[in-house]
Amino acid sequence: MNNYDFDQIAVEMKGITQKFGSLVANDNIDLTVHKGEVHALLGENGAGKTTLVNSLYGLYHPTSGDIFINGEKVVMDTPNVAIGHGIGMVHQHFMLIKPFTVVENIILGKETHKHGVLDMERATKEVMELSERYGLTIDPTACIQDITVGMQQRVEILKTLYRGADILILDEPTAVLTPQEILDLIKIINNLTDQGKTIIIITHKLKEIKDVADFCTIIRRGKKIDTVKVADVSESDLASMMVGREVSFKVDKEESEPGDIVLEVNDLHVKDNRDIPAVEGLSLKVRRGEILGIAGVDGNGQNELVDALTGIRKAESGEVLVNGNNILGLNPRGILDHKVSTIPQDRQKRGLVLEYSIAENIIIENYKKAPFSRKGWLNFPAIREYARKLVKEFDVRPDDENYISGSLSGGNQQKVIIAREISNNPDLLIAVQPTRGLDVGAIEYVHKALVAQRDKGKAVLLISLELDEVINVSDRIGVIYEGKIVGEVKAEGADENEIGLMMAGGSNS
Amino acid sequence: MKNPLKNSALGITLISILLGLFVGALILLFIGYNPIEAYSVMLNGIFGSVRYLSWTIIYATPIILTGLSVAFAFKTGLFNIGAEGQYIVGALTAALVGYYVPMPTLLHIPFVLICSITAGSLWGSIAGYLKARFGVNEVISTIMLNWIALYLNNFFVLNEKIKRPGSEATNKILDSAKIIFFDVWKKSPDGQAFRKAHPFFNDIFRTPANAGFLIAILAAVLVLLILNKTTLGYSLKAVGFNKDAAEFGGINIKSSMISSMAIAGGLSGLAGAVQVTGFTREASALAAMEGYGFEGISVALIGANNPIGCVLAGLFYGALKYGGSKIQPRIGAPYEIISIIMGTIVLFIAMPKLIRMMKITKKKEAE
Incomplete structure (x- = not known):
């Protein structure tokens, strides 16, 4: 400077x-x-x-x-x-x-x-x-x-x-x-x-x-x-x-009122692309009406955990229960059907078909269902109408559901994904780095959306590399290190240094 | 934006075609033929009479279908070089079913077509399965399957029990399986009398004018509908554009690959069936690939992988093939010039940037 x-x-x-x-x-x-x-x-x-x-x-x-x-x-x-x-x-x-x-x-x-x-x-x-x-x-x-x-x-x-x-x-x-x-x-x-x-x-x-x-x-x-x-x-x-207006950095939220367990992961083991164990005996629980944040340095098994939870990657062993049903081994479609929706980390790779319009991307998980299609024929008026509603509701710019997704800015691409996943009305919402590359206005928006899901009685699993985000948004924080949850703290009044130490592998107990 | 020709796919295609014809003319000039004469012979050979037009359509029919096959695979992210093999399998199936399974015409034709489509589909889906299950690149597997199809064809055709005596081909298919218009009637006394009275129809009936072109158009419309209006097309295209996002969205990408290759294979199989039931009436032993599948790749590229584009590009290629066949007997210029023109066009289409650059420099010169 x-x-x-x-x-x-x-x-x-x-x-x-x-x-x-x-x-x-x-x-x-x-x-x-x-x-x-x-x-x-x-x-x-x-x-x-x-x-x-x-x-x-x-x-x-x-x-x-x-x-x-x-x-x-x-x-x-x-x-x-x-x-x-x-x-x-x-x-x-x-x-x-x-x-x-x-x-x-x-x-x-x-x-x-x-x-x-x-x-x-x-x-x-x-x-x-x-x-x-x-x-x-x-x-x-x-x-x-x-x-x-x-x-x-x-x-x-x-x-x-x-x-x-x-x-x-x-x-x-x-x-x-x-x-x-x-x-x-x-x-x-x-x-x-x-x-x-x-x-x-x-x-x-x-x-x-x-x-x-x-x-x-x-x-x-x-x-x-x-x-x-x-x-x-x-x-x-x-x-x-x-x-162009005042922005609040703090996420306003009420005390959480956790309900039944929605997601329960027991002793999960997953290997990475190189066949090296990445998730090693990870266990966690997320209840209705709470946000569990996973804090950790990149490369400690977060990606493999998400891949296993979404059915992209096979787990070696363990148990993943959603509302009491084991979803481990199901394909992505089967897991979606268990009312699990995911905001993926890489919106351009996993999140969107960039060549498709906003409307076409919005229905990618539901294109086979009425009213978007009947007997194998797509119903474009219904698709567009639905997409137009979401584009308005989630303030996607430009507000044109026929706009090609690849031409949207990063934040608006993310809004399309969030609109899609939240409109699935899931029991469990997994959000992976949901504000990566977004501006403060959009970040505020995403955080509010996550809290709103929680307040509607959904379980939210937030996985982020931004410690501020995890502390601000979550109700509980689990720290992931070398494929395991090494510590858990309440987000309210959490000590950043203490979490940072756990993220680096230092034990606090 | 001011100049739509410069940016649109159609504009680039048209410019490429002109450039291809221009390069063809240069080469003709270089080897000592008058290109104007050659092209006018060609034009006259295409549009000179109803009969020529009928032949042009007959030449175009199989390559429209193989073009659709390649284009469909392209649209879903796969490169189907196996149209040739799928064509062979379809043609062989049509020849066998058309001869050995006698049926009334109304049933026989659809039966033959469906059998060929099925055979082509299965052949195509082998490559799809290998890719989905073992990650084998479809370019490699379809090339190899082409050769397997060729030798499979020869194995059947040259089998003593199947071979027509004194030939290297199967028996001619039964009349009931033919899609040639009024093939029996037009040779009967009634038909002969009609033909004498109506020279226009006589001209058409002198060629094996057949329903193949209508089938090809129907197939193009069907492909258009599948790609743009159905959930199947939606999911296949999604996999083609971004298989990671498709997988994440719950689409089964493995079965998509297999379906896509099966549909592409079915279209090429249909091409084989149409050629046999509409024109050759037999499957013959092949010393080399006939090229209908490979020509389909050019058709798909010139047609910008658009089904309607494939119909037009197929007609164009068919016209060049038929019209071009006349320049050798008439003025002695080699028929191979057609392949050079087609190759040049495809080359230019593959270089849209070059054409845009040329347009820009032209504009600058004008200023």
């Missing part, structure tokens, strides 16, 4: 307007970023932040407006033009070749060679130099598929630096990181600006903006609201500018 030079303007975007058909994604937006500054773009999902930086990176061509890089007017025809002007972009979804090593990925497209033969030694040396200079710790010879998400992100950043980037665009860089990895990233960003790099960071996590950014431009529904000096504003100022 505070490495910026007010006299040098690295990026200036003037009057950027971007229309997609009748949709105005960016409406006359101005953006000024000084050299050495960390500039945050803040906005709700679908506000137009990503559209704006995509214009800067040459992926979109603005309908009108000009872009200046270091004072020079540039027409960003393709990303190559942007790269040529020292712009690098790290996308939210990484663009890495999984079986390749770290170095191979970094040099791809700009390979060092000696007489046409790949010179790996020199490449590794160059990459390691960069890595040390900016404090981006990596293992140059590891394959991408074997390293953590945090390290993959460092590889992406190195990739842009290797191409000589001076202006880095980071699109929601923390969405996929664990709390520790986020701290590392903040350190890296400070290292980068120390050495004169300029950073544009897209995010909707207010805390991170406060931690890392110098300036923040707020965009709401395609329009620029303001550019503020971060030091001068509070988190709640930022939140209300972004959403």
Whole structure:
């Protein structure tokens, strides 16, 4: 922070307007970023932040407006033009070749060679130099598929630096990181600006903006609201500018009134893809009218637990009872029929068929039932009507049930999934990372929806890597470590440090 | 958006076809033939008379059906290279059932068609099952099943008890199994008299004009309905687009793969049946693949995997095949030019970006 030079303007975007058909994604937006500054773009999902930086990176061509890089007017025809002007972009979804090593990925497209033969030694040396200079710790010879998400992100950043980037665009860089990895990233960003790099960071996590950014431009529904000096504003100022109304961070909820047991897991054992035990003797209970939160560091068996509960993965042994019936070994359809609905972790992989419209995605679990189909024929009017109702109720934007899901912003995709799962009226709702990558407005919405389910007497199992979320939303918290629940606490008045210690494997008893 | 041609699939297809014809013309010019002459011979050979048009449709019929087969599989995320083998199995079944199971016409034709569809379905679903159960890539398994089908065909056809004496083919199917229009009547004295009086119909009856094209159109409509209006199509497409999400939504992705390959196989089997009952009337021993299945891949690609597109693309390919067969006897230009044109068209269709780029540069030059 505070490495910026007010006299040098690295990026200036003037009057950027971007229309997609009748949709105005960016409406006359101005953006000024000084050299050495960390500039945050803040906005709700679908506000137009990503559209704006995509214009800067040459992926979109603005309908009108000009872009200046270091004072020079540039027409960003393709990303190559942007790269040529020292712009690098790290996308939210990484663009890495999984079986390749770290170095191979970094040099791809700009390979060092000696007489046409790949010179790996020199490449590794160059990459390691960069890595040390900016404090981006990596293992140059590891394959991408074997390293953590945090390290993959460092590889992406190195990739842009290797191409000589001076202006880095980071699109929601923390969405996929664990709390520790986020701290590392903040350190890296400070290292980068120390050495004169300029950073544009897209995010909707207010805390991170406060931690890392110098300036923040707020965009709401395609329009620029303001550019503020971060030091001068509070988190709640930022939140209300972004959403256009006051936002509460605390989840308001009454004391829970737990009823009968809905989900009971006894001594569950599940193996992961590599055939290594991931869930080892896990037991838990969730009652009607309560939210059980599972806190834990990523990779402690959460994914395998969810896969087993939803019928995607076979369990080795154990028992999973829903309302007293064993559902272990049933396929996903059979488990759905036991009134278990799940908000999956990866909305694009498991949650939605991106090529399908909102309406088509809404019925994916019920398309065989009346009124959505009769005797094998789909009833489109009924499907659309139902979807239209949910789109309204859950405030999906744009409010068009025929809109293709893949074109929705992440938060709206999540709303479609939540609408679908909650409208199933399940007895047990499993929510896995339900607010991953969402802005505060949407997070508030999701949390309220979960609590509302609880208040309707449903059992809710919340699995999240965000400890704040688990503590705020849950009634009870179970801590998962190495495939087991190692401790349980009441959420009310829970001690973050105590839970953190259990998450790291330290015993508190 | 200003230029719909540039962005729409149809626009790209039409431009690709023009480019393909252009490349064909260049090659003709290069090897010393007048392309204008060649294309006018071809055009005249397609549209010159009712008889030619009838032949064009007969040529198009089987590849429309195999095109539908490939397109259906594509739509559901599978690449059916096995249309050829499914076609062979369907044709063989039609030849055998059409000869050995005598029945009244009204029953015999549907019976033959259903048997062939079933045979093709089973053949296709083998690949589907292997993929669902063991994860065998359908591209590999269908290619191998093509060869198994070919040798299975030869094994049956060349069997002493089945083979027609003095030939390398099965016996001709019974009249009751034929879908050729008025095949018996048109040779009778009554029919001959009618034909003399009506030269238009005479022209048609000189070809084995048959109901196959109507069957193909019906199949296209059926495929369109299945894909867009039924729960089956909905689930199969969901698996094709994103099998993880489909599985999560409770769709059985394994049985979807098998159903999808079975339907695709059924369509190719039907292609074989239509060809036998409408045209060849027999199954012959094959020294090599006949290519109807592989041509179906081109048809599906040119038709943008759209059932109606497949009908049009099949007609186009059929027209080129039939019209093109006339340039060799007339002006000596090689028939292979048709394959080159088709290959070029498919190549351009596979490169939509290139066409968009060409359009953009043209625009810039104009400015």
